[in-house]
Amino acid sequence: MKRVIKAAALAMTGALALTACSSAGGSDDDGQTIGIYGFAVPEAANDAIAAEFEKTDEGKDVKFSGSYGASGEQSRKVADTKGKDVDYVHFSLEGDVTRLVDAGLVAEDWNTGPNKGIVSSSVAVIAVEKGNPLGIKGWEDLTRDDVKVITADPASSGAARWNILALYTHALSLGDDDAKADEYLKDVFSNVTTWAASGREATESFKKGVGNVLITYENEAILAKQKGEELDYIVPDTTFLIENPGAVLEDADPVASDWLEFVLSDKGQTEFVEKGFRPVGGLDISGIEVDGANDPAAPFPAPSKKLYTIEELGGWKAVTAEWFGKDGVKLRFDNLYAEATKQ
Amino acid sequence: MTQALVTPPGPARTTSRPSGLFGLTPASRIGLGLALVWFSVLVLLPLAAVVGAAAAGGWGAFWGTLTDAQTFAALRLTVMEAAGVTVINAIIGTIVAWVLVRDQFFGKRILDVVIDIPFALPTIVAGLVLLSLYGPESPVGINIVNTRQGIFLALLFVTLPFVVRTVQPVLLELDADVEEAAASLGASRMTTFRRIILPSLVPAIAAGSSLGFARAISEFGSLVLISGNTPYQTEVASLKILKFIEGDNQAGAAAVAVLLLLVAVFTIVLLDLISRRVARRG
Amino acid sequence: MADTRQIRARKGPVTYVLRFFVITYLSVLVVWPLWEVTSRTFAPTERGAEGGFSAFLERLQDPSVSYAFGLTFTVAFWAVLINTVFGVGISLLITRYRFPGRRILSVLIDLPMSVSPVVVGLALVLAYSTGQGWFGGALESVGIFVIGTTPGLIMATAFVSLPLVIREIAPVLEEIGIDAEMAASSLGASGWQTFRRITLPSIKWAVIYGVVLSMARSLGEFGAVKIVSPGAEFRGETATILIQNRYTNYEEPTAYAAAFVLVLASVLALVVVSLIRKEES
Numbered sequence: 001m002k003r004v005i006k007a008a009a010l011a012m013t014g015a016l017a018l019t020a021c022s023s024a025g026g027s028d029d030d031g032q033t034i035g036i037y038g039f040a041v042p043e044a045a046n047d048a049i050a051a052e053f054e055k056t057d058e059g060k061d062v063k064f065s066g067s068y069g070a071s072g073e074q075s076r077k078v079a080d081t082k083g084k085d086v087d088y089v090h091f092s093l094e095g096d097v098t099r100l101v102d103a104g105l106v107a108e109d110w111n112t113g114p115n116k117g118i119v120s121s122s123v124a125v126i127a128v129e130k131g132n133p134l135g136i137k138g139w140e141d142l143t144r145d146d147v148k149v150i151t152a153d154p155a156s157s158g159a160a161r162w163n164i165l166a167l168y169t170h171a172l173s174l175g176d177d178d179a180k181a182d183e184y185l186k187d188v189f190s191n192v193t194t195w196a197a198s199g200r201e202a203t204e205s206f207k208k209g210v211g212n213v214l215i216t217y218e219n220e221a222i223l224a225k226q227k228g229e230e231l232d233y234i235v236p237d238t239t240f241l242i243e244n245p246g247a248v249l250e251d252a253d254p255v256a257s258d259w260l261e262f263v264l265s266d267k268g269q270t271e272f273v274e275k276g277f278r279p280v281g282g283l284d285i286s287g288i289e290v291d292g293a294n295d296p297a298a299p300f301p302a303p304s305k306k307l308y309t310i311e312e313l314g315g316w317k318a319v320t321a322e323w324f325g326k327d328g329v330k331l332r333f334d335n336l337y338a339e340a341t342k343q
Numbered sequence: 344m345t346q347a348l349v350t351p352p353g354p355a356r357t358t359s360r361p362s363g364l365f366g367l368t369p370a371s372r373i374g375l376g377l378a379l380v381w382f383s384v385l386v387l388l389p390l391a392a393v394v395g396a397a398a399a400g401g402w403g404a405f406w407g408t409l410t411d412a413q414t415f416a417a418l419r420l421t422v423m424e425a426a427g428v429t430v431i432n433a434i435i436g437t438i439v440a441w442v443l444v445r446d447q448f449f450g451k452r453i454l455d456v457v458i459d460i461p462f463a464l465p466t467i468v469a470g471l472v473l474l475s476l477y478g479p480e481s482p483v484g485i486n487i488v489n490t491r492q493g494i495f496l497a498l499l500f501v502t503l504p505f506v507v508r509t510v511q512p513v514l515l516e517l518d519a520d521v522e523e524a525a526a527s528l529g530a531s532r533m534t535t536f537r538r539i540i541l542p543s544l545v546p547a548i549a550a551g552s553s554l555g556f557a558r559a560i561s562e563f564g565s566l567v568l569i570s571g572n573t574p575y576q577t578e579v580a581s582l583k584i585l586k587f588i589e590g591d592n593q594a595g596a597a598a599v600a601v602l603l604l605l606v607a608v609f610t611i612v613l614l615d616l617i618s619r620r621v622a623r624r625g
Numbered sequence: 626m627a628d629t630r631q632i633r634a635r636k637g638p639v640t641y642v643l644r645f646f647v648i649t650y651l652s653v654l655v656v657w658p659l660w661e662v663t664s665r666t667f668a669p670t671e672r673g674a675e676g677g678f679s680a681f682l683e684r685l686q687d688p689s690v691s692y693a694f695g696l697t698f699t700v701a702f703w704a705v706l707i708n709t710v711f712g713v714g715i716s717l718l719i720t721r722y723r724f725p726g727r728r729i730l731s732v733l734i735d736l737p738m739s740v741s742p743v744v745v746g747l748a749l750v751l752a753y754s755t756g757q758g759w760f761g762g763a764l765e766s767v768g769i770f771v772i773g774t775t776p777g778l779i780m781a782t783a784f785v786s787l788p789l790v791i792r793e794i795a796p797v798l799e800e801i802g803i804d805a806e807m808a809a810s811s812l813g814a815s816g817w818q819t820f821r822r823i824t825l826p827s828i829k830w831a832v833i834y835g836v837v838l839s840m841a842r843s844l845g846e847f848g849a850v851k852i853v854s855p856g857a858e859f860r861g862e863t864a865t866i867l868i869q870n871r872y873t874n875y876e877e878p879t880a881y882a883a884a885f886v887l888v889l890a891s892v893l894a895l896v897v898v899s900l901i902r903k904e905e906s
Contacts, residue, residue: 035860043874067857068870073589077855080756081773082765085860103756153572156589194489194571197589204873208479208488210571227875327592328408341574342412364723365803370816371722378715379730381707385784386737389748392759396751435650442647446640454648456895457655463891465845466742467865468662468884471872475665475881476658500654532637554739561741563848567869581743581848588747588852597751600744607739615732 033063034256035085037078039071039092039158039244040200041220042120045275046090049268058258070198071096071158078249079103087252088259090119090244092158092199094316097245110247114281119246119263120219121278123239123300123307124166127206127214127221130230136213138236139170143187148211150194152202154324154333158244159199161324163215164333166240169308173238182336189340206231217242222276222299225292233294237305243280273299390604396597408598413574414583418602421580424491425559428498433552436506437544443507444514462504466564469500474568489571494579497565502555509551510544517543546621550614557610561603659888666878666885684882689858693867694886700775700850700863701843704782708839712790713832717824720798721806731795737787745784746852749777773855778863781849786842790835797831798824830905834898841894845887 036046046066053059065085067074075096078086083105091097097117100106111117128136134146142149152160167188171181193211196202203224206214214221214231221233246263248256262268269283276292278300279285285300293299313319325331330338367375397405408414443455461469473496477487487493517540525535563581570577572586580599587596667677684690718724719731737745753771755761764771771777805827809819847865854861862870864883872880 033859035855035857037855037857063859065857065859067855067860068874069856070589072591076591077773080750080754081770081855082755084755084770084773085855153586153590155592156586192573193576194573196572197586200873205489205571208571209486210489223875326590328404328411328595338412365721367722367724368816371718374714375718375722375724378711378718381711382715382730382733385780386733386787388759389745389752389784390736390740392751393744393748395759438643439647439650442643446644448644450648454651456892456899457651459895459898460655460659460891463841463845463895465847465865465868465887465891467847467868468845468887471868471880471884472658472662472888475661482661496654503654532639557739561739561744563741563743564865567847568872581741584741584743584747585852588743593747593751593757596747600741600747603741603744607736607741610739611732611735614735 032061032253032255033065034087034253034259036064036066036088036090037074037086038066038068038090039074039096040068040198041159041217041223042090042244042275042277043068044223045120045219045272045277048271048275049263052267052271053259053262056262058255059262062255062259068200070152070156070201072156075099078105083249083251086249087256088246088248090246092242092244093161094245095320096158097247100247100249105249105251106247107250111245115264117245117247118243118280119260120244120272121280122217122219122242122244122276123235123278123303124162124242125216125218125221125233125235125239127216127224127231127233129212130232132232132234134212136234138234139167139188139238142167142191142213142215143184144191147191147213148193149188149191149213149215150196150202150206150211151192151215152199153195153197154337155195157196157198157202159202159217159220159242160195162217162240162242164323165308165310165313165319166215166236166238169240169306169313170236170238172308173306182332185336186340189337192341218278218300219276222290222292226276235294235301235303237303239303239307241307241309243310393597393600393604396593397601399597400594404594405598405601408595409602413578414595414599416575417578417583418580418599420491420494420578421560424494424498424579425556428495428502428559429552429556431499432502432506432555433548436503436551436555437510437548440507440510440514444511458504458507461500461502466501466562467567469565470497470568473497473500473565488569489573489577491577493569494566494577497569498559498562501562501565502558505555505558506548506551509547509554513544513547514540546617550617553610553613553617557607560606662881662884662888666881680878681882681885684879685886687879689862690867690879690883692859693862693864693883696775696778696862697844697864700778700782701840703779704786704843705836705839707779707783708786708790709832709836711787712835713794713828716791716794716798716828717820720795721803734791735788737784738789740785742785742846742848743852745781745849749781749784749849749853753777753780772853773861775861777853778850778861781853782843782846785846785849786839789839789842790832793831793835793838794828797828801827830901834901837894837897837901841891844890 038046043066050064054062071092075089075091078089079099082103083100089097089100089106094111094117097106097110101108101110126136126139126142128134134141136147141147151163154160154164164185167185168181171184176184194202194205196205199216199220202214203216203220205211207229218233218235221231224231246260248260264281266283269279269281270288273279273283273285273288274290276290276299289296290299295301310316310319323331323333325334409418439458443451464472474488476483477485477493477496479486479488487496521539522535525539530538561581563585566579566582570579570582572578572582580603584596584599587593587599667681669680715734719727750758750772752758753760753764755765755770755772758772771780805823806819809823810816814822845865850863851866854863854866856862856866856870864887868880868883871877871883
């Protein structure tokens with residue numbers, strides 16, 4: 001018996017030592033790995049683009065390593081590690097890139113190109129249970145008593161901030177003044193059952209049956225349907241154009257710039273479109289079937305009344321300063337949220 | 344057969360015979376120095392950094408974070424759930440230990456191993472394990488996701504071994520003569536248990552319960568997939584800290600963390616006191 | 626003595642009720658959920674797809690999955706190695722030597738076990754991250770990066786499993802006393818000789834036991850590691866982080882497969898522990 005145990009212990013130690021050596025060698029960073037830090041939802045699309053990029057001359061032998069999560073947290077992690085091993089960032093909000101500009105990690109002129117730093121875009125939509133048993137038609141239905149809303153939490157998630165603005169601009173489109181808009185927002189907030197940490201975690205909660213209405217990105221809803229999830233989504237009369245920035249870090253491997261160029265090329269954007277994102281730039285999407293969209297042949301309907309953009313609200317800097325506090329400072333959103341969720 | 348993963352508080356720390364100990368030799372001085380440096384680098388300095396971050400904003404900011412309605416609700420929920428779980432564990436854990444020691448039946452040894460599984464299992468896997476039976480695709484039609492019951496169940500799961508493993512060895516070593524004497528004097532089994540056995544188990548139950556309580560207060564991994572983070576409803580302290588970290592509010596995260604640290608320190612001091620009392624008595 | 630056994634072994638209805646209750650409780654809480662995970666691990670993912678063992682193996686052979694397990698083992702290996710050396714050393718110190726602060730140290734040693742893993746991660750970030758840690762800047766200037774790298778993962782893992790080895794060795798050292806060691810040193814043995822010939826053989830099983838426990842704990846650490854790791858495929862994604870990432874990214878079968886491996890590892894650790902216990906007694 002003793003011998004058996006000894007042998008087993010020896011074998012175990014040996015095996016451990018071996019794996020230790022082999023993987024320690026493998027984790028070394030060679031120059032041809034593009035480290036991506038992204039917000040929660042574009043992983044599938046970036047993986048697909050990466051697969052295409054690897055077929056090009058620039059992308060041959062390039063490896064990818066992607067980290068995805070709540071946008072604000074991802075941005076903080078990059079700033080925290082001073083961009084070590086990170087080459088390319090793809091965040092939900094401009095402010096998350098601005099933080100890296102302030103930290104001296106991303107060039108000041110990152111958003112001066114023709115695409116203004118935006119690499120992917122989508123719109124805010126309402127996802128519902130398959131067949132839409134509640135008969136949800138638009139944002140106004142979210143105040144109903146039988147509705148249990150799931151959204152990401154603006155404290156950590158960029159997706160959530162887009163959602164809030166979509167709700168707010170809906171109120172504006174009805175001609176509401178600020179006080180009335182605030183009332184509407186509070187009504188919706190009091191119906192929220194889950195404030196998830198990220199856009200992806202919100203989808204996850206919806207899948208687990210925690211609520212019956214999910215505010216999310218159009219592409220996230222399409223991806224969920226592609227993955228066989230039982231849900232439908234509605235593009236409401238008015239909605240908000242979501243624009244996600246991407247940038248290459250200053251001390252990144254040169255191949256990262258080729259990668260960004262490829263992401264913005266027609267080929268790269270086609271991959272985005274196939275995963276449910278709306279194209280950035282002048283890509284002609286006729287002929288691309290988007291599996292999982294409500295109408296695969298015409299996947300991206302314009303909202304029937306109006307598509308709001310962040311420019312109309314004065315840009316992210318102004319919006320953040322008015323709505324979303326940090327470090328415990330409470331601004332407009334935080335106050336509405338506190339009032340609406342108070343017990 | 345005997346206790347495995349949870350070492351009960353006991354003679355783990357030396358309390359007696361300082362006269363028999365060596366004075367520090369040159370070699371042991373170096374060893375002690377190295378050990379202290381490593382312990383400081385790994386544990387003490389980082390924990391001090393947490394306290395520092397919480398204190399950086401001043402007492403007002405610290406207090407403000409903790410008394411914020413939502414944070415306070417999360418803390419209260421955490422304490423209530425942990426307390427509830429601790430009470431259940433104190434009772435059921437003792438019963439389980441009793442059955443494992445006093446009963447004989449086929450499959451008992453398997454049960455004995457089962458007790459330790461929650462402790463050996465990675466916490467995220469524990470969450471996944473519970474979700475597979477009590478989650479959205481539950482074959483028994485129970486969905487505990489984002490409910491307080493779900494958090495309760497997860498905490499029951501991860502704290503299962505604590506009381507069992509501290510009570511079991513004490514029960515094994517109980518002197519049979521006393522029970523026999525009580526029985527021969529006409530005491531019923533219930534009386535014997537209540538008057539003779541239970542009192543000697545109390546320190547062990549207390550020790551196991553405080554270990555379990557500390558664990559329940561700080562539990563994180565198994566709740567990640569189960570709790571839905573709904574403010575006032577299912578948000579617990581550790582997930583609140585994560586939310587603060589993700590929301591870039593380090594001071595808030597540190598404030599809640601300091602509170603959890605205090606609970607941890609309080610628990611180990613309590614355990615130390617219990618073990619010394621037991622040691623003195625024995 | 627026979628009487629006693631009879632008294633204790635007397636089986637009334639209460640005995641059976643308790644037995645039934647305990648079996649049911651443990652089944653519902655632990656056994657059944659575990660069984661469910663196992664069956665999902667080997668279930669075909671969709672209708673017509675192949676399930677069973679080969680599909681399970683295939684999921685594990687994905688390069689990012691093998692990287693995650695490789696990294697997990699590397700981290701656990703170093704964390705356990707460090708904890709063992711440190712644990713044996715500090716156990717000897719607090720059971721064999723007299724110095725000021727000994728009692729405080731012996732109490733503080735237990736602290737890491739009761740600290741929430743999230744707090745552990747936060748603490749390491751606040752102390753050592755390049756951007757905002759107390760010592761981040763100083764470490765950066767000498768080219769050391771702790772947070773977001775493998776050393777950071779090792780530190781987080783070593784932190785949470787720190788007391789496990791000590792908790793096993795210290796009681797044994799206490800129990801065997803110092804007579805034999807005293808005798809050896811009075812016969813002229815050096816400190817090292819005494820340790821190797823006298824002390825080490827008597828704590829051998831406790832050390833092995835502590836190592837197995839630390840190993841099990843280290844392989845499964847999640848919370849602390851999650852905070853300090855970049856969590857990216859091929860960069861800091863350990864097995865437990867992989868499980869969470871895959872589970873939330875529509876790859877539940879892979880999550881279940883990886884989870885099953887960790888379940889196996891922890892059950893294996895338990896079996897080894899119970900074998901050692903038997904060997905010891």
